[in-house]
Amino acid sequence: MRGSATSGLTTGGVPPAQALVDVVQEVARGRGAVLGSAALVATVERVRAAIFGAGPLQPLLEDPAVTDVLVNGPREVWVERAGRLERAPVDLGSDEDVRALAVRLAAAGGQRLDDAAPTADARLPDGTRLHAVLPPVAGGGTLLSLRVVRARALSVAELVASGTLATATVPVLRDLVERRANLLVSGATGSGKTTLLAALLSWVGHDERIVVIEEAGELSPAHPHVVRLMARRANVDGAGRVDLAELVRQALRMRPDRIVLGECRGPEVREVMTALNTGHDGGCATVHANAAADVPARIEALAALAGMGREAVAAQASAAFDAVLHLRRAGPGRARRYLAEIGVVRRTAEGWDVQTGLAVEPSGAVEHGPGWGRLVRGRG
CATH class of the missing domain: 3.30.450.370 (Beta-Lactamase)
Known part of the structure; x- marks a missing residue:
């Protein structure tokens, strides 16, 4: 837990707080030193950080x-x-x-x-x-x-207060979650994709089971029924690897109400699209992309790693995904992260694309795009 006196990088093998205090006091007495309460606390924290943190x-x-x-x-x-x-x-x-x-x-x-x-x-x-x-x-x-992985998920209200979400986008986002739209959250590294996704998942009904699949345990939605599958790398002998694609296949057998992939970064995108095209609606994933309009090219590149052709990707993706939520950093200093666009996925004669439904300025001003009608009507 961040900020606690007992925090550190390990949980197993860390001695209880009092045991570490006793050891520090014993060593200090052995050196003829007497530590006051403030010095003792500071010394214990330094020792804990040096050994376990x-x-x-x-x-x-x-x-x-x-x-x-x-x-x-x-x-x-x-x-x-x-x-x-x-x-x-x-x-x-x-x-x-x-x-x-x-x-x-x-x-x-x-x-x-x-x-x-x-x-x-x-x-x-x-x-x-x-x-x-x-x-x-x-x-x-x-x-x-x-x-650092955030100890708790930020709420939608907190994201609005921080400027990450414009107030006008909140009812649109809630509608997408409640009608079980399949969502892709896109953006650059550190743009807040995981933070936004965790906040949105807190809106999922508490009678639903969420299966989260990740390489690193970053996604911690405020929801009572979340189970997590974690990818595993091969050991030094090259054995024991469990990749994200395998975990998506395993998740389908776990009676999920919603399947959430922490990040699409490889051929597992094929399994995700397959899952979302076989009745598992309400699913979510994140993907790195420069803009919402670039998401199709990014998905096609990842799907190519799984041997999928462009036509197959267009057919699968346009049926699997409903909306793209794209995040950017704002301002010359690029300090603040904000939801810049909500786009709708559609099939086109050339393949598929993402059409802007809502565009958001760094100031919070919102404009309707050509995809607004389809965004509010939902699919069909």
Whole structure:
């Protein structure tokens, strides 16, 4: 849990808080030192972070305003706070210290990181996403990227208050969820796709079962009946891999009311489209795309990895997906994330496309597009 005195990157094997306090006090007495209450708390937290957490980076990960921690070198630590990158006054010691921290964090996520495997992409036990690169692949030294997973889903009201959602889009979004439209949430990395999707899923009826399929456990909707399937990488022997496509197939056997894929990034898009074309409506997924109009090209590229031709993709996608919700960053500083467009998916003579139903300006002003009538009428 972020911000708690007992937080850290591991849950198994972490001693109870009082046990760690006792150890610190014992070591201090052995050195002839007496720690006051404030010094004791600070020392215990440093020890916990050094052994079980991210060391000097742990306070940054526990800052509720921080979403990303980026390490370019021992004294080059950056954080994204409230949507903006800023330098953090953190000293990680030497290049060797940064490497040792990266190796320890990768191990905590069950990944190998060494000269033979110089990159690691792992999910840490508390949900934090880790990406690490060692030299010489990383030219200037060990690189670390940590993305913090939000402890709770933001509500739609909070997204409206923050400017992510224009007030006029809320009834349209609620209607899409309640009539079980199949949704694609698109946008660039860090644009807020998972945050928006989690908020929308909180509107799903509490008598429905949601099966969430992810590579990393980022999606945590405020809903009482959510089950999660997690992809697994192959071990060092190349065995044990379970990919997203297999998990989508398994989800169909779990009596889902709604199937949610955290991110379409490969051939699993074929299984998702198949599922949404076989009676499993109300499904959702996210996908990286520059604009709503670019989503068809992105889906076609991913489906090609599964051996699908363009005509087959057009037939499947136009029947599988109802609407695209596209997010962007606003302003010159690109600090705020906002829902910029709600588009409707339609079949065309050339294949399929996404037609704008609602366009939203960074100011929150909303304009109806050519697809507005179809958006409010629903399919057919």
